[in-house]
Amino acid sequence: MELVRMTWEEVARLPVDCVALLPVGAVEQHGPVLPLGTDAAIASHLGRVVAGRGDRLLLPALTVGVSREHRQFPGTLSVSPDQLRDLAISCGRSLGAHGILRLVFVNGHGSNAAPLAEAALRLRGESVYAFTFNWWLAVPETLAALFPQADAHGGAVETSAMLVIDPESVRIDRMADASADRGAYAPWGRFVEGVQVAFDAVEFSDLGNVGDPSLADEEKGRTILSEAAERLDRFCDWLAAQSEDALRPPA
Numbered sequence: 001m002e003l004v005r006m007t008w009e010e011v012a013r014l015p016v017d018c019v020a021l022l023p024v025g026a027v028e029q030h031g032p033v034l035p036l037g038t039d040a041a042i043a044s045h046l047g048r049v050v051a052g053r054g055d056r057l058l059l060p061a062l063t064v065g066v067s068r069e070h071r072q073f074p075g076t077l078s079v080s081p082d083q084l085r086d087l088a089i090s091c092g093r094s095l096g097a098h099g100i101l102r103l104v105f106v107n108g109h110g111s112n113a114a115p116l117a118e119a120a121l122r123l124r125g126e127s128v129y130a131f132t133f134n135w136w137l138a139v140p141e142t143l144a145a146l147f148p149q150a151d152a153h154g155g156a157v158e159t160s161a162m163l164v165i166d167p168e169s170v171r172i173d174r175m176a177d178a179s180a181d182r183g184a185y186a187p188w189g190r191f192v193e194g195v196q197v198a199f200d201a202v203e204f205s206d207l208g209n210v211g212d213p214s215l216a217d218e219e220k221g222r223t224i225l226s227e228a229a230e231r232l233d234r235f236c237d238w239l240a241a242q243s244e245d246a247l248r249p250p251a
Helices: 008-012 038-051 081-096 110-124 140-146 156-165 172-180 218-241
Strands: 019-024 056-058 102-107 129-134 190-192 195-198
Touching (some): 019 081, 019 218, 038 056, 038 102, 038 156, 102 218, 110 129, 140 218, 156 218
Parallel strands (some): 019 056, 019 102, 102 129
């Protein structure tokens, strides 16, 4: 079910155990191969797939996230962590006011994770039972097995996913340049004696990708998206089955 295509009367008839899915992404550079909306596209894809499997309500995505670390690259849009947190809380409160008390933030961007976790914590204190699903954290073993090379942003993992979701948006002709960039072989950040001293993508990648998108593979993309959707689906089943008493935080 897609909220924006429903009437208010249809929303009023939703079952009490309905789980709402709120995709949260980003509009930020992803190197020369991927579009700026990659994170939102992946989160929205997972939300759409899982919403179609049961009594789940798909909300319109929050497409702009916390992207300060990409601000030097044109096209990047960003909000502050507090702004994202407050918007997520407002969405949850709006749902809760009409009896939709189970909410999952389907997150596609790492820097969104902390503000969404705080939003979920606050909402649970208000009897709106919100949780964050960071898709890449749901399938760590699969990612490690399929993509053993360093890959943090705009590399093989996200490119593989986008080859499935929106292949026309992948700039195949820029693969060689991205592969030759110093960012293709860099981890995220730079460290001295275990202390991170570089934080912005531009500090360790000339073109913005941190990982090598030329190593992408469509079938690997199908695998990771399928497994992430399966994990999200099972979590929604669990959340729908819980009573309010079981979900309510201890006093």
